[in-house]
Amino acid sequence: MSEQQPSERPNAVSNSSVLSAYDDHVMPIWKSLNVPVKRAAGCTLEDFDGNEYLDVFSGISVVNVGHGNEAVVEAAKAQLDEFVHGCSYVHPNEPVADLAARIAEITPGDLEKTFFCNSGTEAVEGAIKLARKYTGSKEVVALEMGFHGRTLGSLALTGNNSYKKGMAPTLNDVAHTAPPYGYRCARCDGDQCDASCADELERVIGSHTSGDIAAVVVEPVMGEAGIVVPPEGWLERVQEITHDHDALLVVDEVQTGYGRTGELFASNHFDVEPDIVTQAKGIANGLPLGAFTASKEIADAFESGDHLSTFGGNPVACAAALATIDELEGGIVEHAREQGEWLATELQALEDEFDVVGQTRGLGLMWGVELVDPEETGPQNVSPRPDSELAAAVSKRLREESNVVMGVGGYYKNVMRFQPPLTITRSELERAVSELRTALEHLN
Numbered sequence: 509m510s511e512q513q514p515s516e517r518p519n520a521v522s523n524s525s526v527l528s529a530y531d532d533h534v535m536p537i538w539k540s541l542n543v544p545v546k547r548a549a550g551c552t553l554e555d556f557d558g559n560e561y562l563d564v565f566s567g568i569s570v571v572n573v574g575h576g577n578e579a580v581v582e583a584a585k586a587q588l589d590e591f592v593h594g595c596s597y598v599h600p601n602e603p604v605a606d607l608a609a610r611i612a613e614i615t616p617g618d619l620e621k622t623f624f625c626n627s628g629t630e631a632v633e634g635a636i637k638l639a640r641k642y643t644g645s646k647e648v649v650a651l652e653m654g655f656h657g658r659t660l661g662s663l664a665l666t667g668n669n670s671y672k673k674g675m676a677p678t679l680n681d682v683a684h685t686a687p688p689y690g691y692r693c694a695r696c697d698g699d700q701c702d703a704s705c706a707d708e709l710e711r712v713i714g715s716h717t718s719g720d721i722a723a724v725v726v727e728p729v730m731g732e733a734g735i736v737v738p739p740e741g742w743l744e745r746v747q748e749i750t751h752d753h754d755a756l757l758v759v760d761e762v763q764t765g766y767g768r769t770g771e772l773f774a775s776n777h778f779d780v781e782p783d784i785v786t787q788a789k790g791i792a793n794g795l796p797l798g799a800f801t802a803s804k805e806i807a808d809a810f811e812s813g814d815h816l817s818t819f820g821g822n823p824v825a826c827a828a829a830l831a832t833i834d835e836l837e838g839g840i841v842e843h844a845r846e847q848g849e850w851l852a853t854e855l856q857a858l859e860d861e862f863d864v865v866g867q868t869r870g871l872g873l874m875w876g877v878e879l880v881d882p883e884e885t886g887p888q889n890v891s892p893r894p895d896s897e898l899a900a901a902v903s904k905r906l907r908e909e910s911n912v913v914m915g916v917g918g919y920y921k922n923v924m925r926f927q928p929p930l931t932i933t934r935s936e937l938e939r940a941v942s943e944l945r946t947a948l949e950h951l952n
């Protein structure tokens with residue numbers, strides 16, 4: 509049979525055929541950031557029509573060691589040849605055993621035992637169950653504007669009702685305290701911040717809970733809230749208050765872990781020892797895996813049968829995770845730190861140049877550019893007005909005119925997100941910054 513040319517194939521796949529199949533059969537997707545992908549390598553995505561894009565969003569901060577990382581792909585393929593699934597809680601296997609030991613080595617403090625699941629939201633829910641079992645208390649405190657996932661337990665912790673409309677009731681007994689969002693802090697505007705917003709936790713426990721707290725759950729750098737980096741001393745004070753109430757500090761490193769902030773875990777930037785660390789996203793460079801890790805004492809509160817996941821700790825995903833950690837420790841975390849320092853200076857220049865850039869902030873290769881209307885006050889007296897329309901227009905222009913995929917996030921949906929694969933080269937970063945500057949010049 510002679511080979512058909514792609515254009516002659518009866519059902520040639522194109523961007524429009526994929527999008528139309530999605531419209532017909534896939535439940536709602538994030539329409540505003542819609543780039544079909546056929547294949548990807550490094551920081552480059554290729555769509556079905558042959559267009560290439562520079563990816564500075566990493567599939568929502570996941571492919572930390574680059575799309576198609578050879579070592580990760582090879583490790584996954586090798587495990588596929590051995591066996592794919594046996595339920596890791598019924599059939600103990602080497603990738604899980606090795607990965608759990610490795611995670612005990614690399615996580616902050618004396619965290620020793622890990623439960624493996626499939627996603628971030630499951631990791632957070634499992635961590636809450638473990639905290640309840642260990643402490644015997646039930647209530648949880650999280651941060652206003654924080655994000656922990658979309659299943660009903662994690663959704664209760666998520667401090668943003670735009671994710672909750674029509675979904676209530678969620679988990680009971682969750683209170684929220686002030687986020688360390690200096691730029692929009694009513695007390696200090698971020699200037700001369702003394703991290704006293706951490707003390708709000710004491711007030712919230714006193715006035716919004718029974719006092720029997722199982723866990724305080726925080727992101728060390730808030731991702732979906734708009735890349736909010738806490739001031740010095742904030743996380744340490746949160747830890748102190750949490751422990752004063754005999755609760756566990758759960759640090760949600762789903763987005764910040766695995767090198768994203770220029771350290772293997774963002775907790776390493778602070779003087780804290782989390783009681784439980786949740787992980788997902790970057791852990792296996794795109795293979796579905798989630799995890800939460802605790803000290804032996806805390807972990808042993810779970811008795812056999814207390815928690816289980818059919819697919820959790822899939823051996824192929826765990827093999828990929830081991831290779832991902834090797835790659836990260838082989839120089840990629842350091843590279844991310846160095847590129848992040850350069851990026852910080854470049855983004856500061858944008859802040860100085862454009863009035864609509866309210867603030868730029870981040871750590872490592874997790875940076876946010878908050879867009880505002882400097883002349884206006886937004887709803888609920890938020891000033892300067894968060895400009896979500898400008899952020900959406902910038903993202904659209906970057907995608908359509910510059911072939912750059914950059915996410916938009918933030919509590920007010922007005923923050924451009926730089927979260928590229930950590931392997932990104934200087935010239936790729938230069939291109940992303942320069943295209944962002946051009947978009948701001950055109951749309952401002």
Ligand SMILES: Cc1ncc(COP(=O)(O)O)c(C=O)c1O
Nearest residue numbers: 627628629655656657731762763
């Ligand atoms: C900090 C944090 N926790 C939890 C989650 C939920 O992860 P997943 O989407 O894998 O359920 C996210 C996702 O963005 C996150 O950023």
